[in-house]
Each structure stands twice: as structure tokens, then as C-alpha cells.
Amino acid sequence: MxxxxxxxxxxxxxxxxxxxxxxxxxxxxxxxxxxxxxxxxxxxxxxxxxxxxxxxxxxxxxxxxxxxxxxxxTDDIETFCVVKRKYTDHADILRNSVYHTSQGNNTVFVMQDRPSAEQAVEQGATYLADTDIEFNL
Incomplete structure (x- = not known):
């Protein structure tokens, strides 16, 4: 067979x-x-x-x-999250995100997958884990 x-x-x-x-x-x-x-x-x-x-x-x-x-x-989401300063170019990041929200002067993005998070970092975002921002989806 x-x-x-x-x-x-x-x-x-x-x-x-x-x-x-x-x-x-x-x-x-x-x-x-x-x-x-x-x-x-x-x-x-x-x-x-x-x-x-x-x-x-x-x-x-x-x-x-x-x-x-x-x-x-919920506890495993951090590796999918990136942060980018508000009012900066983030159209490509937004396109690959599942969720986004404003936190102070930043926008937190939950990315579709880890490669999208890596790509967002290459485009100027920062991993959530590397910031002092607390975020829960």
C-alpha cells in the first residue's frame, strides 16, 4: 500500500x-x-x-x-512577542501579527510564529523579553 x-x-x-x-x-x-x-x-x-x-x-x-x-x-506567548516604538514604521510587522496593543510609547505585537518575530526584530523591533514591559494576552 x-x-x-x-x-x-x-x-x-x-x-x-x-x-x-x-x-x-x-x-x-x-x-x-x-x-x-x-x-x-x-x-x-x-x-x-x-x-x-x-x-x-x-x-x-x-x-x-x-x-x-x-x-x-498564555504563559508561553513571550517568545512570539515583539515591541516597537509607537509612530515608527511597522506595517510589515503588523501584517504578520495576530494581535497588537499600545503600551505607553510602544506597541506590543504577538506574531504568528517565531520566524515572524525574528523578522520583526530584523526590522527594528525588540523581543518583549528584552524589555521591561509586562504583557499578557
Missing amino acids: PTFDADTTEINAFKVKDAGLYIFSQYFDQEEVFDELREWYDSEQYRFEVPTDEMDRVESFLDEYFYEVTRVA
Whole structure:
């Protein structure tokens, strides 16, 4: 019986503390995938916001289309976070973020994945861990 290894696309879903949901950002080029997840899509924030009690179903569905979902706990989010001074160029950073918020004179970004965080640092951001800013999603 032939076997094959399919390439999967990794999606990090970030648990939002005290909100009972996970957020993630992913472009789905298959219309049927997006249609299945449409009810949780926030078109203003360009992300999916899935209630915790629906995540098992969403993961199973996405697995059928070769998406691998990794749930990132609130305590493990720091390695995905970068900080950039407000009012500086951050369009490319924003494009690869799942969430952003202002904190004083800075903007904190939760990036889709670690390579996006590394790229943001190359574009002038700083890892959250290298700042004195406290942040919880």
C-alpha cells in the first residue's frame, strides 16, 4: 500500500487569558476551509477568534486539510512577542501579527510564529523579553 508524506502548514493558536478563546491568523486559499471557519473570523482584526470549547473541532477539521494547529498557552506567548516604538514604521510587522496593543510609547505585537518575530526584530523591533514591559494576552 503506497504511503506519502503531505506537507502541513503550521498554525499557532494563542490562548487569550480569561477570555475563553484562542486567536490565530491564517490565510486559507481553499474556500471550503474559510467557509467552515467564517463564523469565528474577525474581519476588522484579520484573525480567527475561536471559543476554547470549539478548538478540538477546529483542529480536527483543519487536520483534514493538512494544517497543524499548535495551542500556545498564555504563559508561553513571550517568545512570539515583539515591541516597537509607537509612530515608527511597522506595517510589515503588523501584517504578520495576530494581535497588537499600545503600551505607553510602544506597541506590543504577538506574531504568528517565531520566524515572524525574528523578522520583526530584523526590522527594528525588540523581543518583549528584552524589555521591561509586562504583557499578557
